[in-house]
Amino acid sequence: MSRRAHRLGGGYTEPELELAGRAQALLTSVDRRVRIYRHWHESIDSTHLKAVTEDHRLTRRELTILALLAQARTAHGIARHLGISYRTVNKHVQNLYANSAPRTA
Secondary structure, three states: OOOOOOOEEEEOOHHHHHHHHHHHHHHHHHHHHHHHHHHHHHHHOOOHHHHHHHHHOOOOOHHHHHHHHOOOOOOHHHHHHHHHOHHHHHHHHHHHHHHHHOOOO
16 A cells, blocks of 8 residues: 555655655755854854864865855855855865764774
């Protein structure tokens, strides 16, 4: 028997439910990252900039990208704002993810 949920105008199909489940997991992950980035952005001021940079091994440009990500800007929007290519922004984001990964001893 097919599992269906009620919605206005009919039920959800199995593929729709599967897609919704994947979208929910992705959105939860994105939300978690945005919260982390916002926390980092709020904790960064001129007195803490050097410490944060050293603690997380981030460059000034990566911190700038991080702050703009915390404002929910897209790669294209950040690129336009900074006058760089969106591919460069994506490379910085890759570095941010690599630097935010847990380190093993």
